[in-house]
Amino acid sequence: MQERLDSKDVEILRTLRKDSRTPMGNIGEQLGTSKATVSRRIARMETEGVISGYSLRIDESKLGLMRSLVMIQVIGAPASLVLENLMSYPEVASAYKAFGDHNIVCEVYTRSVDELYEMIQTKLLKMPSVRNVEVDVLVDSVPMNVNADLDIYTGADREVPR
16 A cells, blocks of 8 residues: 655655656755665655656657647547557557546647648548547647646645745
């Protein structure tokens, strides 16, 4: 059973989110603890599934790609069947089951609007249970609070600024 994270665990997560390659010794210095303690805490959070992996951020525009959100409404079949079909499309980076006007929201990469349109027309709208597809082409990312999840978890969202 997962324990509640303490403030040092949360600070480790914030540091790793900023740069997952930060040496454990540096994190220990920031927190006033040893490298071994940081290592044990990270290992525990990995075992508990709090840390599920480490990633690399790539600027897709530097690769000549555009990113879009494609929202799909599914009627008459389980969304899981559409998700299975989406797995075979190389353009789909990720898909989320959603609650609202759309059952599935996908992150899609293409080289152009024409390629995106072609993918929607020849693949998505050909699926028998897909009733509606809406698209938002993402132009720019504006980071807000990359630690919103940790702030909500710790209750920092309820703190009143002075």
